[in-house]
Amino acid sequence: MDKRMRKRILMTVLGIFAGGVSVGFFKTAAFGVDPFQTLMSGLDKLIPIHFGTLYVLTNAVLLLFAFFTDRHYINLGTFxxxxxxxxxxxxxxxxxxxxxxxxxxxxxxxxxxxAIFMLCISSSFYFTADLGVSTYDAIALVLANKWHVAPFKYCRIATDLACVLLGCTLYLLAGGKFSMLPTIAGFGTIITAFFMGPLIDYFNIHLAKPFLEKE
Known part of the structure; x- marks a missing residue:
């Protein structure tokens, strides 16, 4: 295994785990979680099973999208x-x-x-490693890079906003209190929805790609 591949594996593993920790910070801050976790919070309220198991099942369903549109995005990072x-x-x-x-x-x-900066930096690193992405991340990447709907940052904003709206709707339909919505879709969520795509682009150029290419 060459040095570049070892770097890509390291960027993938650390990027994904740091992204998971960032969501823990989002939840503790209670100003809303990132857009995909807003969707997961709505599903968690609606479906009474262990969150870790629900996360696996939801991503298994989303995996079908990547499988039938662009299998390039299914790799180590996906699993x-x-x-x-x-x-x-x-x-x-x-x-x-x-x-x-x-x-x-x-x-x-x-x-x-x-949470916001950790999530954007970690996503940038494992996107740049190009060893598979999460089933949710694959949606915006397919829209941008395969179907050429719009640049990635705009596709990401669109998918993030869709997650926020769907997550909030499911949460309320499952009996969640309107007063509690800011804990899953607060201003932290809105900031992330509008700025995560552009920030990932920025960190790709200034951090992740230079790290990968540096000897």
């Missing part, structure tokens, strides 16, 4: 996302709550900023 990410999210969230059971507002704001 790490599929089988492990839900459990990483759950573990990191529980660990943060253990140390910060009732975080004050400034700490919650800090956690939200950490």
């Amino acid at each position: 790490i996302n599929l089988f492990l990410l839900g459990y990483v999210v759950e573990f990191s969230h529980n660990l943060l709550l253990r140390f910060f059971p009732e975080p004050a507002l400034p700490l919650r704001l800090l956690f939200m900023l950490i």
Whole structure:
């Protein structure tokens, strides 16, 4: 195995696990989670099974999209996302709550900023590694790179907004309280929905690609 491939594997594994930890920060901050996790929160409210198991099942369904549109995006990263990410999210969230059971507002704001930047940087690294992406990430990539609907950042904004709207709808249909919506779709979610695509593009150029190409 050459050095470049080892780097790509490292970027894939660390990127995905850091992304899972970032969602734990989102949940602890309670200003809303990232758009896909908003959808997962709605499904979690609607379907009474273990979150890690629900995450695997949801991604298994979404895997069909990548399988029938562009199998290039199905690789190591896809299966790490599929089988492990839900459990990483759950573990990191529980660990943060253990140390910060009732975080004050400034700490919650800090956690939200950490979550946004960690998620964008980690996504950039494992996208650049090009060893498979999550089943959800594949949707925007297929729209942008295979079907040429629009540049990636705009496709990502569209899919993120769709996740937020669907997640909120499912949450309310399952009996969730309207007053609790900001915890799954707060201003942290909106910031992420509109800026995650452009930030990933930025970190691709300035961090991930230089890291991969550096000798």
